[in-house]
Amino acid sequence: MSNSQQEIHSSKLYLHDIEEAQAIFGRHDENLRMIEEALPVRVTARDNELQISGPRQSVEQVEALLSQLFTLLRQGIAVSQRDVTYGLRLILAGQEPNLSEIYANVIISTSRGKQIRPKTRGQRTYVQALRDNDIVFSIGPAGTGKTYLAMAIAVSALRNREVSRLILTRPAVEAGERLGFLPGDLQDKVDPYLRPLYDALFDILGQDTFQKYMERGVIEVAPLAYMRGRTLDDAYIILDEAQNSTPEQMMMFLTRLGFGSRAIVTGDITQIDLPKGKASGLVEACEILKDVKGIGFVHLSDQDVVRHALVQRIVKAYEAYLQQKNL
Numbered sequence: 445m446s447n448s449q450q451e452i453h454s455s456k457l458y459l460h461d462i463e464e465a466q467a468i469f470g471r472h473d474e475n476l477r478m479i480e481e482a483l484p485v486r487v488t489a490r491d492n493e494l495q496i497s498g499p500r501q502s503v504e505q506v507e508a509l510l511s512q513l514f515t516l517l518r519q520g521i522a523v524s525q526r527d528v529t530y531g532l533r534l535i536l537a538g539q540e541p542n543l544s545e546i547y548a549n550v551i552i553s554t555s556r557g558k559q560i561r562p563k564t565r566g567q568r569t570y571v572q573a574l575r576d577n578d579i580v581f582s583i584g585p586a587g588t589g590k591t592y593l594a595m596a597i598a599v600s601a602l603r604n605r606e607v608s609r610l611i612l613t614r615p616a617v618e619a620g621e622r623l624g625f626l627p628g629d630l631q632d633k634v635d636p637y638l639r640p641l642y643d644a645l646f647d648i649l650g651q652d653t654f655q656k657y658m659e660r661g662v663i664e665v666a667p668l669a670y671m672r673g674r675t676l677d678d679a680y681i682i683l684d685e686a687q688n689s690t691p692e693q694m695m696m697f698l699t700r701l702g703f704g705s706r707a708i709v710t711g712d713i714t715q716i717d718l719p720k721g722k723a724s725g726l727v728e729a730c731e732i733l734k735d736v737k738g739i740g741f742v743h744l745s746d747q748d749v750v751r752h753a754l755v756q757r758i759v760k761a762y763e764a765y766l767q768q769k770n771l
Contacts, residue, residue, distance in 0.1 A: 453500040455507050459492045467523050475528045482532045505535045512543040552600040555650030560596045566748035577740035582710045584744025585759045590710040595644040598680040611681045612641045615688040616667040638665050677702035686711035686726040694725025
């Protein structure tokens, strides 16, 4: 018998019902096909039985991943293609696909009952940093959940009466325009820049609750320039798209922190829209504050992208291009 034949191994898993099978297999069995494309295994389903065959190590890895997915389902946690993709990503990186450990931490439930939880190891580190520090910098590419998780943690703190209000801000970087020259009142002028923050809050709170909080001043959304001269007590303050802040704006923002307040600064240093030659406040702050006690830094990567799988490939392609360009 040849070595290649000796290496072939098979294993079986058993499904509880058709709903469990559909959740694991994906539409038209696309999750199973994705597993077969990533690893040298064959996955076949018959009735309530799932058979995995191939080299022993690959079979054991797939069995571990599918067992994790079954555990999540049986705990009432919805499983999607994103979870299969991330589990495969961990395996290919030589890591154990311990999804149950990552997903165990529920941050908050949305108005529709959806549970928000970390979906990657990087996100789990991010959430822990937010709980351990008064100021956290979250740096990473699009799709890593920087803003959404910041919103979830802030709303959770508000619900638990750890703070009395949320203050959300972004630099308003436009192509040669200033807010004063745009039509409408302040809200009309800043809405286009703050729309991603609104979208996250709508999803978490529901539109009615969000509107009520806005009217009562419990939630305040404003451009970064309007933070000057204020001291912000008993608040959760989120600065989004911080890579587009200047060093002066960043220092101004960080020194607004008052008693009982916490701050989250998010940004992607690969997407700086400041005029050429203008330094990014986020880049500078990462260097100046890296050893300051009470400030946490979390660097997310393409491994933490939780959007469509294509987004991760786009992020990696851009990172490779920029690295080559800077050589």
